[in-house]
Amino acid sequence: MSPTYLSTTLAITVGAAAMFGCHEPSAPTPTDVSPATTAAESTAAKVFEERIAPIFKSPDPSSCTRCHLATVDIKQYILPSATDTFLALREQGLIDLDKPENSKILALINRGADDPKAAGLISAKRQKAEYEAFAAWIKACASDPTLRNVPKPEKIPALATKPVEVIRHARKDRILASFETNIWSLRFRCMNCHTEGTPQNDKLVKEYGERVAWFRKAGPEATMDYLFTSKLLDLDKPEKSLLLTKPLNEVKHGGGVKIVVGDQGYKAIRAWAEDVAAIKKGKYAAAADLPPKDVAPKHFGTEAWFRLNNTPAAWNGKLLQVDVYAWDAKTGAWEKDPIATSDRACGDKGWQHTVTLLAALGSDRAKSWAKGKPSLPAGKYLVKVFVDSANKAQKDWTARIGTEEFVGAAEFQGRWAEGYGSMTIVDATGIKK
Ligand code: HEC
Ligand code: HEC
Numbered sequence: 095m096s097p098t099y100l101s102t103t104l105a106i107t108v109g110a111a112a113m114f115g116c117h118e119p120s121a122p123t124p125t126d127v128s129p130a131t132t133a134a135e136s137t138a139a140k141v142f143e144e145r146i147a148p149i150f151k152s153p154d155p156s157s158c159t160r161c162h163l164a165t166v167d168i169k170q171y172i173l174p175s176a177t178d179t180f181l182a183l184r185e186q187g188l189i190d191l192d193k194p195e196n197s198k199i200l201a202l203i204n205r206g207a208d209d210p211k212a213a214g215l216i217s218a219k220r221q222k223a224e225y226e227a228f229a230a231w232i233k234a235c236a237s238d239p240t241l242r243n244v245p246k247p248e249k250i251p252a253l254a255t256k257p258v259e260v261i262r263h264a265r266k267d268r269i270l271a272s273f274e275t276n277i278w279s280l281r282f283r284c285m286n287c288h289t290e291g292t293p294q295n296d297k298l299v300k301e302y303g304e305r306v307a308w309f310r311k312a313g314p315e316a317t318m319d320y321l322f323t324s325k326l327l328d329l330d331k332p333e334k335s336l337l338l339t340k341p342l343n344e345v346k347h348g349g350g351v352k353i354v355v356g357d358q359g360y361k362a363i364r365a366w367a368e369d370v371a372a373i374k375k376g377k378y379a380a381a382a383d384l385p386p387k388d389v390a391p392k393h394f395g396t397e398a399w400f401r402l403n404n405t406p407a408a409w410n411g412k413l414l415q416v417d418v419y420a421w422d423a424k425t426g427a428w429e430k431d432p433i434a435t436s437d438r439a440c441g442d443k444g445w446q447h448t449v450t451l452l453a454a455l456g457s458d459r460a461k462s463w464a465k466g467k468p469s470l471p472a473g474k475y476l477v478k479v480f481v482d483s484a485n486k487a488q489k490d491w492t493a494r495i496g497t498e499e500f501v502g503a504a505e506f507q508g509r510w511a512e513g514y515g516s517m518t519i520v521d522a523t524g525i526k527k
Contacts, residue, residue, distance in 0.1 A: 138234035138241060142176035145227035150174070157221035161206060164374045165264035168224050170254040171199060177244075178251035180235055185250045191242055194232045203228060259381035264373045270315055272369065276362040277321075277337075278314040279393035282448045283359050284341070286397075287349050302348065322370075329374050332367040356487025357413055358437045358450070362393075364491060391431065391452040392460045394468035398510045399517040400436060401446035402479070406522070409440040413482040415495050418449065418508070421474040428476050437495070440481070446517060449510075470510040478503045479525050502527045 149156070149168060156168035171188070173179045183189045188199040203225045212218040235241050255261075262268070286292040290307040298306045308326065310316040321327055321337070328335040338360065339345040341352035353359040369385055372378055400416060415437035419428040434449040451468050453460035480499040487493050502525040508518045 138180075138231065138238045139176055141227075141231040141234045142179070146172055146176070146179070146231050149224060149227060154220070157203070157217045157224055160212065160215070160217040160221075161266050162261065163264045163266050163269055163370070164376070165256050165378070166261055168203065170256075173251055173253070175251075177241075180241055181244065181247055182251040182253050185246060186253070189232050189235070191236045194236045195229065197228075197232050200225060200229055200232070256379070257381055259384065260378045263378065263384050269370065269373070270318055272366060273318045274314045275390065275393045276366040278309075278317065279395040279450055280359055280362060281309045282395040282397050283450075284309070284349070284352060285448075298348070306348075327367060327370065329371045332371040333364060335363075335367045337367060338363050354413065354439060354488065356482075356489075356491045356493065357439075358415070358435065360491060389455075391454050392464075394451040394453070394463045396449055396451055396468055396470075397512040398449050398470065399446055399514055400434075400449050400477075401444055401517040401519045402440075402477075402522040402525075403444045403519055404522050405440055405444050407442070408483070409445070409481050409501075410442050412440055412485070413437060413487050413495070414440040414445050415480040415482070415499070416445075416449075417478045417480070418470075419476040419478070420470070421476070432478075433475075434470060444522070469512075470508060472509050473507070474505065475508040476503055476505050477520060477525075479522075500527070501525065 150172040152169075158166040158168055171179075171183065173182060180189075183199060184191070188202075189197040203221065206212060207218070207221055207225070212221075281289050286294040287298055288306055289295050289309040290311040295307055295309075305324075308317065308320060308324065310320055326336045336345060338353075340347040341349065341359065341363075342355065343351040353363070365385070372383075378384055400418070402414075402416070405414075416435065417432035418434040419431075420433040421427075422429050431454065432452055434451050436447045436449045438445065438447040449470075451463060451470065453463055479501050480495045481501045482488075482495055482499050486499070487495060504520055504522075504524045504526065506518075506520045509516070510518055
């Protein structure tokens with residue numbers, strides 16, 4: 095049967111139902127079965143018209159956006175025509191005509207509906223309305239023999255949905271995890287000037303207003319939500335986001351130059367901004383378009399300062415990176431992966447910056463730092479120093495600083511007290527290859 099013939103048949107039946115003027119389901123009578131059939135179908139059509147079509151036409155984001163960032167919307171599961179919508183969902187296995195209440199689309203809509211945190215949110219009300227509309231419509235479709243028996247069309251109407259990998263990547267909880275590692279961990283690099291509720295920030299708020307308090311006291315999620323609604327992210331040109339151009343001092347910045355192109359702070363902000371822009375602009379169409387899976391350790395910002403004294407003149411003005419390794423008393427060796435890192439341009443008498451702590455995703459260390467205040471115990475450490483003499487990072491912000499830039503290492507005792515006045519200091523003359 096050709097699709098044309100198919101839709102004509104449906105159009106005729108719907109037309110007949112309209113002629114009968116009966117829209118409510120009525121029990122089939124033994125003497126006359128056909129009017130009941132048309133009535134059932136007309137019910138499905140009516141439910142679609144009254145409850146599904148308005149969701150499709152609504153300019154509001156659907157309830158899905160509570161957990162999915164832009165990539166998923168219930169509208170992607172609806173087509174202008176009721177029949178096309180039915181066929182598309184049925185052929186994708188999203189509706190269960192024998193047990194309508196078990197339909198996969200209903201499970202997708204209802205995820206997290208019982209989450210007490212969602213209670214009272216507009217999205218929760220929307221979720222309930224979407225669920226009830228789809229439940230009623232699928233039920234009406236299921237009790238409609240004509241619809242049920244429509245054969246598989248030659249060309250299945252296409253939904254505007256994205257591949258599962260893309261949907262998973264754009265989940266809000268994943269973007270938040272990436273935000274915590276990339277941006278939230280930077281707040282001490284930004285010296286608390288932007289951390290709401292700190293004395294540094296209180297002073298600046300008086301002078302510049304609430305806009306400088308963008309690292310929210312309520313935590314990473316509140317901060318991310320604020321950034322999404324602020325003008326600090328440029329989704330068309332992520333590299334021109336004020337989140338980058340201000341600390342670069344490319345746009346005049348009250349805090350002066352706080353990052354340089356290619357340093358760890360720049361890389362973190364840029365990568366996150368690029369990803370969010372690609373998600374929000376719908377640029378990821380297939381799994382292959384996604385950025386490489388993040389295997390980087392979790393980052394934890396601290397107010398512990400680290401200083402290298404007496405740095406050679408040749409390092410002056412160059413981007414200098416330190417990787418700090420902890421001593422593992424059990425194995426009697428340095429740990430394999432750095433426990434802390436930092437980078438910044440080297441000054442003429444030395445180099446100093448706050449350190450960012452690193453812990454493998456899911457490790458005990460990551461868990462305990464996530465719960466309490468991340469800090470390093472006093473003890474024996476090794477610092478490896480890298481100097482980007484060729485300005486590699488500046489030329490290509492994605493370039494990795496590694497063996498080529500390695501200038502030497504030194505063992506030292508770290509106290510890791512917090513605060514500018516209590517730095518852990520290493521004499522750079524002891525740094526040897
Ligand atoms: C309460 C949070 C939440 C809401 C609301 C939500 N989702 Fe999801 N969604 C998730 C999670 C979590 C996953 C990942 C499940 C997994 O990986 O096992 C997911 C995965 C998906 C997937 C990928 C397939 C799968 O099952 O993994 C699709 C498609 C999807 N959701 C569609 C939707 C649609 C459509 C809506 C809105 C009608 C929606 N979601 C609303 C949390 C949510
Ligand atoms: C010494 C204090 C100080 C430090 C450190 C600092 N800033 Fe700022 N920043 C300011 C001041 C003051 C303003 C307000 C004046 C202006 O817009 O330049 C500001 C403004 C901004 C704005 C614009 C906010 C808005 O809504 O208009 C952004 C974005 C920003 N800073 C990012 C950063 C980042 C990222 C860092 C760290 C990597 C940082 N700043 C470090 C003082 C600082």
